[in-house]
Amino acid sequence: MIQKIHPAPRVLVADLREHVGETVSVCGWVNTLRLQRTMQFVLVRDHTGLTQVTHRRGGSGDELEQQFEELTAESAVRVTGRVVDNPVVNLDGLEIVPESVEVLNRAEAPLPIDEHTGLEHRLDWRFLDVRKRPAAQLLFAVQTTAEQAMREFAYREGCTEMHTPKLMGTASESGAEVFKLGYFDRSAYLAQSPQFYKQMAIAAGIDRVFEVGPVFRAEPSFTSRHATEFTGVDLELAWIDGVEDVMSFEERLLAHALARVAEVHGAAILRHFGVEVVVPALPFPRITMAEAQCVLRAEGWDPEQAKTDLDPEGERALAAHIKEQTGHEFVFVTHYPAGIRPFYHMRSTEQPDLTLSFDLLWKGLEITTGAQREHRYDVLVKQAGEKGMGVESLQALQDYLNCFRYGCPPHGGLGMGLGRVLMVMLGLDSIREATFLFRGPNRLTP
Amino acid sequence: MIQKIHPAPRVLVADLREHVGETVSVCGWVNTLRLQRTMQFVLVRDHTGLTQVTHRRGGSGDELEQQFEELTAESAVRVTGRVVDNPVVNLDGLEIVPESVEVLNRAEAPLPIDEHTGLEHRLDWRFLDVRKRPAAQLLFAVQTTAEQAMREFAYREGCTEMHTPKLMGTASESGAEVFKLGYFDRSAYLAQSPQFYKQMAIAAGIDRVFEVGPVFRAEPSFTSRHATEFTGVDLELAWIDGVEDVMSFEERLLAHALARVAEVHGAAILRHFGVEVVVPALPFPRITMAEAQCVLRAEGWDPEQAKTDLDPEGERALAAHIKEQTGHEFVFVTHYPAGIRPFYHMRSTEQPDLTLSFDLLWKGLEITTGAQREHRYDVLVKQAGEKGMGVESLQALQDYLNCFRYGCPPHGGLGMGLGRVLMVMLGLDSIREATFLFRGPNRLTP
Known part of the structure; x- marks a missing residue:
């Protein structure tokens, strides 16, 4: 049987609230990247919603920091981390503190369409x-x-x-x-x-x-x-x-x-x-x-x-x-x-x-x-x-x-x-x- | 509104037992005709089963007798009549004593296939x-x-x-x-x-x-x-x-x-x-x-x-x-x-x-x-x-x-x-x- 073993089970974004304090994997796409000076925020989207992945930069030797730095919008990722209750966060008051990120399919940049693209070109993509x-x-x-x-x-x-x-x-x-x-x-x-x-x-x-x-x-x-x-x-x-x-x-x-x-x-x-x-x-x-x-x-x-x-x-x-x-x-x-x-x-x-x-x-x-x-x-x-x-x-x-x-x-x-x-x-x-x-x-x- | 009024509601053959003593209409196909000297038996089939329609010949002037005489196998009919409990009848111990029969689409005779027809010719029909x-x-x-x-x-x-x-x-x-x-x-x-x-x-x-x-x-x-x-x-x-x-x-x-x-x-x-x-x-x-x-x-x-x-x-x-x-x-x-x-x-x-x-x-x-x-x-x-x-x-x-x-x-x-x-x-x-x-x-x- 060929089966990769992952550190945590996949949880849908809509179900994260039930897993506060646990380590889970979220599978989805990079919706938004906000790479700030001390913090990296990655919004990950699956078919049930959006969640925020929050990483405090650790400086040189921080592999996660480097991985987030190289992410592109719409890449398919599996983020494993702890679900944390944080009332400050807009998205259901939850965030994920990541332990690992796996880029399963990196999206090329830039994307061929954006929110201003007309209908026919949108249909092409x-x-x-x-x-x-x-x-x-x-x-x-x-x-x-x-x-x-x-x-x-x-x-x-x-x-x-x-x-x-x-x-x-x-x-x-x-x-x-x-x-x-x-x-x-x-x-x-x-x-x-x-x-x-x-x-x-x-x-x-x-x-x-x-x-x-x-x-x-x-x-x-x-x-x-x-x-x-x-x-x-x-x-x-x-x-x-x-x-x-x-x-x-x-x-x-x-x-x-x-x-x-x-x-x-x-x-x-x-x-x-x-x-x-x-x-x-x-x-x-x-x-x-x-x-x-x-x-x-x-x-x-x-x-x-x-x-x-x-x-x-x-x-x-x-x-x-x-x-x-x-x-x-x-x-x-x-x-x-x-x-x-x-x-x-x-x-x-x-x-x-x-x-x-x-x-x-x-x-x-x-x-x-x-x-x-x-x-x-x-x-x-x-x-x-x-x-x-x-x-x-x-x-x-x-x-x-x-x-x-x-x-x-x-x-x-x-x-x-x-x-x-x-x-x-x-x-x-x-x-x-x-x-x-x-x-x-x-x-x-x- | 174009709607023909029928004397009785359609009842499926499988549901006849619930209507003993009532006058109902059965809609289906002539499965078998047994036209005997004093009795006419017509087995009518719908997608839920077979039922027997039993008519005692009334002689000249019996319009129903004449209609049954002219029926053909596989004609589409609507038979209206009383549901009668009759333990002698094989088919669920029920028969229908007809009051009227409406031939909605007469089948030509003979039919192009029968039980001996091979697969390809059956597929043609x-x-x-x-x-x-x-x-x-x-x-x-x-x-x-x-x-x-x-x-x-x-x-x-x-x-x-x-x-x-x-x-x-x-x-x-x-x-x-x-x-x-x-x-x-x-x-x-x-x-x-x-x-x-x-x-x-x-x-x-x-x-x-x-x-x-x-x-x-x-x-x-x-x-x-x-x-x-x-x-x-x-x-x-x-x-x-x-x-x-x-x-x-x-x-x-x-x-x-x-x-x-x-x-x-x-x-x-x-x-x-x-x-x-x-x-x-x-x-x-x-x-x-x-x-x-x-x-x-x-x-x-x-x-x-x-x-x-x-x-x-x-x-x-x-x-x-x-x-x-x-x-x-x-x-x-x-x-x-x-x-x-x-x-x-x-x-x-x-x-x-x-x-x-x-x-x-x-x-x-x-x-x-x-x-x-x-x-x-x-x-x-x-x-x-x-x-x-x-x-x-x-x-x-x-x-x-x-x-x-x-x-x-x-x-x-x-x-x-x-x-x-x-x-x-x-x-x-x-x-x-x-x-x-x-x-x-x-x-x-x-």
């Missing part, structure tokens, strides 16, 4: 950007909590977690936004959503499907809310009575997740992001697309009355309207026109030009698209034909369409962008900040 | 294959439980769940097994593991990284245990004292997951797969590669003494040996020669031709590769050079290598194939059966 900013560290803790709370809710409601393929033999939904790759002697495509496969799982008798995984969009979009690869949270529910069942599921899932986030991280989010996490009341407001457009046009939106969909401006204005009317941050927009929805969205029996679909807006940003799916083979094929899909397209979709020939139950579901949820929750300007390693048309690194 | 076989349904429930138990353990041990990109700007580790795709005006590559990115997360100050996601291998392998896309469970731990910390983490994680699976599904797994889920004792046995080869050669393996790695035959023989010696199903093989491990595995100080790495075998199948990583920039670059990477290769890896220039802590981790874990756990012959929609060199559908 994302590992340093995330490491140095407690707010960025918090973001991934919040993501973990939110995602796990969604899972808890989904499992409790009878979901099975599926991992569907990202490699497809034919381009899904629409060929335009799909990445194509060489696959041995032929081509494959990257799934732009698990849509077809989660429906296949429904046809396979999986009662409720939950999936978290990457989705790929070959869209040349450069906005603050688009990425070419992002983490999708997908749900699909069998035997629904209508799309309302899907919306009800989603609002309860989000309320559960936000309650958990507020409980675990509410104070830290307020401190680091200046945002209050509000646990939303149920049900969320609902408005049809027709009503929404009517409300918005009354306020001057789309004066030419030419738009069939909401643009970002319309989404923000609608959110403001709903917030004013109901105090709610969320709104389901329902009954999208069939013309701007994919062929597999079920249509209303009463108004066949409308789909039984919805988007969910949070503070004016679309975070979800959902729908009841058309599960009747003949209707589905007819709707695909109306969207201009010819015999060839339908043949390419045959594996998908076959699911509807042998007893596919009614079902519906939704896809949610995890990065967008975080972006709105934490009040971030860009999805780039809500993703560990952002991917866009111009960015494939680091 | 995977949705029917999974739906009709309770064992296949169970597999995904087990997967959900196992995965969630791993998450619980990982979270409790301080892991953060990360979603790292699958799109890379340069080919990772080795170019040969990487899929290449068109990415706007250039090329991108699919990550063959989250290796580099989870190390980047460690460099970013994430203390312990957990990720579940797809990994892609452009290997033309046609074995029962290889796939071109599979679900990887990845872990990376910072500030380790040695590779032993990683192995200890993994054995505890697996013991926790298997205990949970045994508790929730043990009886069902024994019934459907004929396999007992054994909760492994800790620690797992460990053997160095040198020792393993010595043991195996004594038993006649590799008579030419030419092999540096274990082949599948050697893995099985080693597992048998360990099982005999210790009774244990698992074994860590450690200290792989540097020649057969990637450049980023840390080498032993004492024996620089050996790496501080391991594979974990379960019942003779490799389910994990892990290692302490080399976190010292100069050593890492040197090791890359020794693997034949030239200036160009190193330049392509610069974003990765940069992580080690600014204070990267010691760390190590592992990657586990979720499908392989299920394959061994349930005693399956092929990874194809352990995956919802298998992807191999010859299979991109359905």
